[in-house]
Amino acid sequence: MDKADAISAARQELADYLRFKSKRNTPERNQLLEAIYSVDTAISADELSEEMSRSSRFRISRATVYNNLRLFEDACLIRKVFLNGKVMYERTDRSKGVIRLICGGCGKTTEMNSDKVRRQIAMMPTRRFNATSWVLNMYGMCSRCAADLKRRQNRLNKIHKDKK
Numbered sequence: 001m002d003k004a005d006a007i008s009a010a011r012q013e014l015a016d017y018l019r020f021k022s023k024r025n026t027p028e029r030n031q032l033l034e035a036i037y038s039v040d041t042a043i044s045a046d047e048l049s050e051e052m053s054r055s056s057r058f059r060i061s062r063a064t065v066y067n068n069l070r071l072f073e074d075a076c077l078i079r080k081v082f083l084n085g086k087v088m089y090e091r092t093d094r095s096k097g098v099i100r101l102i103c104g105g106c107g108k109t110t111e112m113n114s115d116k117v118r119r120q121i122a123m124m125p126t127r128r129f130n131a132t133s134w135v136l137n138m139y140g141m142c143s144r145c146a147a148d149l150k151r152r153q154n155r156l157n158k159i160h161k162d163k164k
C-alpha cells in the first residue's frame with residue numbers, strides 16, 4: 001500500500017468510525033489525520049500543532065488537536081507511544097492481520113485480503129486487552145477438493161442405484 005492509499009484508507013476508516021459514533025466529519029479532522037499519516041515516524045502533539053499552523057488553511061487550536069488525537073486513538077487509527085520520555089503518536093499498521101482459507105480436503109492454505117474485515121476488526125473493542133495483530137482462519141474446501149468430493153459422491157450414488 002503506498003502513502004496515498006494509506007491516507008485514503010485512513011480517511012475512509014475515520015468516516016466510518018464517525019458515522020458509527022454519530023459524530024461530525026470535518027475537514028479539520030481529515031487534515032489532522034492526513035498530517036499524521038503523511039509521516040512515517042511518530043509525532044508529538046506539539047509538532048503536529050506546529051505542522052498544522054504552518055501548512056493548514058484552518059486555524060486549529062491545541063485543544064482541538066488533543067481532542068482529535070484522543071478520537072483517532074479510540075478509532076484505532078493512531079496509537080500513543082513513549083519515545084525518549086515524550087508522548088508521541090504514530091499511525092497504526094493496518095497490515096498486521098492475516099485472513100487464511102484452509103481446505104479440509106488437501107490442507108492447502110491461501111491468504112486473502114479484505115479491507116472491510118480489517119476495518120471491522122480494528123474497530124472491535126477488546127476490553128482490557130491491547131491487540132497488536134490477528135489471524136482469521138476460515139475452514140472449508142477448495143474448489144478442486146469440492147469437485148473431487150462431488151465426483152466421488154456421484155460415483156457412489158451410481159453404484160448404489162445399479163445395485164437396486
Ligand SMILES: [Zn+2]
Pocket residue numbers: 103104105106107108141142143144145146
Ligand atoms: Zn483442497
